Amino acid sequence: MIEVSGLHKAYGDFAAVVDSSFEVGDGEVFGVVGPNGAGKTTTLKTLAGLIEPTSGTVRVAGYDAADPEMRRRLGFLPEESPLYEDMTALSYLRFFADLYDVPRSVADDRIEDALDRLDLEHRRRRLGDVSKGMKRKVAIARSLVNDPEVLIYDEPASGLDPVTTDSVLAFVRELREAGKTVVLSAHNLHHVESVCDRVAVMDEGEIAARGTVAELREEHGTVEYVVFTTIDPANVDPRLPDAERSSRGGSEVDDATPEGSTGGARRYRTRVSSMADVDRIREAIADAGGEVVDIRTDEPTLESVFLSIVDRPMASRYGRTPGSNSATVDGSGGDGPGESGPSGHGSGEGRPDEDEPGEP
């Protein structure tokens, strides 16, 4: 459904997105994650046809992303979505449906359906008087008035309370069930894990990794082993260096009765990162007449995987030329914007309608 090839977006000498390529399949929910300034919004706006790439191609359903026909078949939710405060949810959504020339009766059914599924109350209350969560839901409903095949959502659940977040995430799952293709960005990795089929991790404008969460875990995460013993391995084997014990605390007394132990005796828990370490503990404990009562594996969290991916030296983003994967100019002298990048979003070369398609 979406094919991005060699996408590069520069603002002057600064590369916001560098040589980025990925595909999103029909009916897939694809997550774009990364630290602040990584290039997520720029990528999403390019997919939505709101930013013109400096080079590279972005094709959505066979169309160039900026093709007006594609814009009609796509729904975009910006990171910030100011609404017209004096309108009600219903009048606001009807207004947008009119912009897309959706007949009123079709629009009303569609709007009712979206608002029902989003569990939106107070549809006839002035938007200026409703909660932030409701406003976000109205903005999400707005992205659906034209019944698009592709939805591009920038931080759909950011800043929402847990209940509203759950309902927004459940709604994204429903969109997938309805066959829609969704690309979303998020900072909360649990959200990403709970809704996305595949993920791209961006860092400093580049796609640093992509795949399913399980693939990213396997490739970039470290499995840890937790060994439960009847005696503390560190006390019985001086050959076990400190470094072999977990940074999360190493050997410690565990008051809980672990699986497989007999009775309520105290157990010791040691966290290590390789099977070789597990074997050394096993040996040490056996030598001391103790027992290994349980060994468990701890999957890496998506957070630790993410940190290991983005914690890598990157080339400067200044002077990067399309297609090259390295800096041609060293920006470390500090001539340009700082680490957080230029402050003036939209102040560069983007088209005037970059932020709010169809917003009058």
Ligand SMILES: Nc1ncnc2c1ncn2[C@@H]1O[C@H](COP(=O)(O)OP(=O)(O)OP(=O)(O)O)[C@@H](O)[C@H]1O
């Ligand atoms: N119109 C613009 N002019 C100049 N620089 C820009 C413009 N838009 C974005 N940038 C810069 O490009 C970089 C990527 O910005 P982008 O908004 O895509 O990042 P992001 O990953 O979405 O960040 P965040 O998580 O903070 O929303 C940032 O350094 C940003 O300051």
